[in-house]
Amino acid sequence: MSNPYATLPLSSNTFKSVKRWGFILCLILSAFFLSVPFLPETIDNDAALPLLIGRFHPLVLHFPIVLILLTSVFLILGIFHALFRHPLVIGSLLFLSCVSSAIAVVAGYLLFATDDYSGDMVLNHLWGGIWTGVGICLSSAVYVLWLEKNSKILSYFFYTALGATTAFLGYTSHLGGSLTHGQDFISEPMTALFPPKGMPEKPLEEVLLYEDLIYTILDSKCINCHNENKTKGDLLMTSHDNLIKAGESGKNAVIPGNSAESELMVRVHLPSSDEDHMPPEGKPGFSAEELKLLTFWIDEGAEKNIKIVELLDHPEVGPEINILLPKIRKTQQRLFLEKEKFEQVYQELLKIAEPLGIEIMPDKDAEQLTFALRMTFPPKPFSTEELLKLEPYFSFFSSVSLASADITDDELFFISKMENLRHLFVQKTGITGTGLPYLHSLSQLETLNISFTPMIDGNALHLLEFPALKKIYFFGTPVKKEVIAALQAYRPDLEIVLEEGPLF
Numbered sequence: 436m437s438n439p440y441a442t443l444p445l446s447s448n449t450f451k452s453v454k455r456w457g458f459i460l461c462l463i464l465s466a467f468f469l470s471v472p473f474l475p476e477t478i479d480n481d482a483a484l485p486l487l488i489g490r491f492h493p494l495v496l497h498f499p500i501v502l503i504l505l506t507s508v509f510l511i512l513g514i515f516h517a518l519f520r521h522p523l524v525i526g527s528l529l530f531l532s533c534v535s536s537a538i539a540v541v542a543g544y545l546l547f548a549t550d551d552y553s554g555d556m557v558l559n560h561l562w563g564g565i566w567t568g569v570g571i572c573l574s575s576a577v578y579v580l581w582l583e584k585n586s587k588i589l590s591y592f593f594y595t596a597l598g599a600t601t602a603f604l605g606y607t608s609h610l611g612g613s614l615t616h617g618q619d620f621i622s623e624p625m626t627a628l629f630p631p632k633g634m635p636e637k638p639l640e641e642v643l644l645y646e647d648l649i650y651t652i653l654d655s656k657c658i659n660c661h662n663e664n665k666t667k668g669d670l671l672m673t674s675h676d677n678l679i680k681a682g683e684s685g686k687n688a689v690i691p692g693n694s695a696e697s698e699l700m701v702r703v704h705l706p707s708s709d710e711d712h713m714p715p716e717g718k719p720g721f722s723a724e725e726l727k728l729l730t731f732w733i734d735e736g737a738e739k740n741i742k743i744v745e746l747l748d749h750p751e752v753g754p755e756i757n758i759l760l761p762k763i764r765k766t767q768q769r770l771f772l773e774k775e776k777f778e779q780v781y782q783e784l785l786k787i788a789e790p791l792g793i794e795i796m797p798d799k800d801a802e803q804l805t806f807a808l809r810m811t812f813p814p815k816p817f818s819t820e821e822l823l824k825l826e827p828y829f830s831f832f833s834s835v836s837l838a839s840a841d842i843t844d845d846e847l848f849f850i851s852k853m854e855n856l857r858h859l860f861v862q863k864t865g866i867t868g869t870g871l872p873y874l875h876s877l878s879q880l881e882t883l884n885i886s887f888t889p890m891i892d893g894n895a896l897h898l899l900e901f902p903a904l905k906k907i908y909f910f911g912t913p914v915k916k917e918v919i920a921a922l923q924a925y926r927p928d929l930e931i932v933l934e935e936g937p938l939f
């Protein structure tokens with residue numbers, strides 16, 4: 436059978452002029468791509484046609500993606516059969532890639548200029564699209580030259596250019612995906628698939644009753660309030676030595692050999708309505724298995740070096756240990772990762788703190804691993820833009836001081852996303868109170884300082900609906916005495932302080 440492709444007019448005049456025009460088109464399109472950044476950043480919002488074309492961007496962008504990738508696929512298949520890398524095949528793919536890239540970039544630009552897109556990620560995506568377009572056009576131009584001159588060097592140029600284009604394409608698509616689906620779209624399932632390296636798991640023979648089990652139980656339920664930073668009742672639980680010492684009450688938390696008189700157990704066994712009961716109201720207490728294990732450990736002398744392998748068959752605590760061990764290993768892992776994450780976030784925050792004119796420190800008063808934020812002195816301009824740079828870390832803040840910052844009620848919307856916020860100091864800002872309802876979602880907000888704000892009478896009443904609010908500083912605002920009295924009457928538990936109040 437004769438080869439149907441043998442008759443293709445590769446040396447014909449037609450083909451020559453196709454190559455020439457193709458080459459010129461590539462150059463024109465490259466110039467077009469490079470001119471996009473000079474176009475206006477916004478087009479009239481009512482311009483329906485540009486917006487319509489723009490909205491097609493998510494559809495058309497798939498053409499250049501597929502075509503550019505297909506070009507590489509055909510070149511690779513060409514290693515096995517020359518037909519795949521026939522100039523008509525590759526040339527057509529390249530031509531279609533260039534044209535569809537141009538259409539995708541035009542639509543993308545129109546979407547950008549007519550819709551509400553802004554921010555670094557969008558701009559990087561736009562630039563990525565432009566460089567992908569330039570890349571594919573220049574690759575095609577080099578391809579035509581290569582066909583023409585048949586030189587090896589040009590072939591290397593071509594492959595390099597196509598490789599770079601594919602890299603731009605990957606980068607741009609990734610940003611595009613993040614824009615539509617959120618930044619964690621890929622990384623979230625990825626982390627689930629490849630969880631971050633936790634603690635290496637101790638072999639069973641080495642697991643210690645105190646260090647691994649008892650300590651982890653205390654760490655997850657008590658140590659939040661009984662640590663070096665926050666030593667409630669003067670009782671430090673972070674080391675074995677301290678556990679055996681007396682706390683504020685003068686009673687030893689743990690008396691080796693005597694669980695009944697150990698203050699720790701006494702407190703735990705108090706009825707939960709008793710105000711000395713530990714942990715305090717609302718915090719998760721010990722499970723039955725945990726209690727049994729603690730009691731056993733204290734009664735056996737509260738030793739440090741007991742290995743759990745010796746206890747697995749123990750008639751008294753064997754079953755409990757078997758139940759608890761897998762759970763405790765998980766808790767250990769979780770606590771370890773939480774601390775790692777906290778440390779990592781701390782390092783990241785320290786890097787961005789200085790240029791933003793803020794100081795970040797671990798919040799020593801907090802029961803969770805969270806940070807306190809305050810402005811440095813003298814204050815640098817701090818407004819929406821600066822606030823939004825902190826958005827990825829919002830859930831890590833428990834105490835925020837933005838006294839004298841350039842913020843108004845609108846920014847309270849963002850602050851309301853700091854779900855773990857307990858103390859907020861926004862004195863001497865432009866807050867009039869219209870944004871206060873945003874903060875109702877902050878279920879832990881205890882302290883609010885709005886001294887010296889232009890707070891409006893009626894808006895001050897929004898404060899009635901703050902679920903956890905305990906203390907409010909309210910000095911130097913135009914709010915009338917009657918309104919403050921009304922607030923106090925409706926919320927007698929609320930401490931209204933008519934002083935300027937602390938900065939943080």
Ligand code: HEC
Pocket residue numbers: 656657658659660661667668669670681682683684685686688698699702703710711713714715718720721802
């Ligand atoms: C939310 C914070 C918090 C948590 C969590 C907490 N405690 Fe306390 N603890 C306190 C405070 C506050 C005091 C001091 C006031 C008091 O004596 O009741 C205290 C006091 C104590 C004392 C008395 C110290 C002394 O000698 O005066 C013991 C014992 C104690 N806690 C045990 C525990 C145990 C065991 C747990 C875990 C199950 C626990 N605590 C969890 C806040 C906490």
